[in-house]
Amino acid sequence: MVASSDFLKGRGPGQVPAFQGSDEGMGNPEGELHLRFYVPSGTEFALHAVGIKEVISLAPDRITPIPNVSPLLLGTLNLRGQVIWVADLGQFLGDTTVLNTDRNEIPVVAVQDQDIILGLAVDRIVGMHWLDLDELQIATNVPDNILPFLRGEWVLNAETGEHLRLLDQAAIIRSARWAA
Template sequence: MVGNPDFSMGKTQDISSDIERLEMPEGELHLRFYLPSNSEFALSATGIKEVMNQPPDRITPIPNASPLLLGTINLRGQVIWVADLGQFLGDTVALNTQRQEIPIIAIEDQETMLGLAIEKIGEMQWLDIAQIQMQTNVPNHMAPFIRGEWILDRESNQSLRLLDQLAILRSARWAA
């Protein structure tokens, strides 16, 4: 390897100039995703335990549970509740559970874990928290769970809303 011409001084200088051109990410890492109404949201990656796709027959319905809950799944020996995030937030379009797999984002705080069933997983992206704005025209039933929003396009009024995992996990709505 030492005799390899790729390890010459000229190549080392090329590599260092490539490294200088790489941009350091700014902000915090977030997962972007969609609800059935095609509304886009984000969650901070630090509160996400796992992202998975589950077949609907692996979600066990529990009688007399909140209508917001689809049931439970077994995640490596741990039983966790799976909730319809869209219904929880008051989304007007129902989650399609008649498909091969349902995307689920498992969020966690201390010993509490909850699976959030969504329509579609987006991408991981570094987002600058300093650019977040107070939410505009958010329904009252959704407002306690939103930390703010990034304006993506002012002309089309497109925004990306940042959800508060802790507010979702600790919500009194789960008892209903």
């Protein structure tokens, strides 16, 4: 797992600061801990930290392509002796922008629901932030193909319409889309 205190505080090159509900020193958190990240289209999402098994960055050659599977799946990864599937989360959610795998490292968020673990490849990790679930709203202006995988959204800036959408990792893992 990532042990950098900069990662946990959401600090680092190219990372955006947390919005309301985050705590600068993480000593007095408000809300619950979430991982914020971007998919290739530039859309920002969050996942509840409770369902995250691990966050890793790995070389693309560590993902073994498997023929004749869903095009959403990049392949498999050996995670400490356990083979897990790795998927392009952006494509799963209906993005037309494909994840760039021609780079040094690909961020993968390993999510777990009961006994199933799935690696979700994303474009960029923002960091861990405390977010208040009481401020979570029903997602609006969301494509129908994403709606089943959302728990809601936080409005970051009402004037610009900027929002942060919370994904439901259990719904993603259990989706029938993987069979397609």
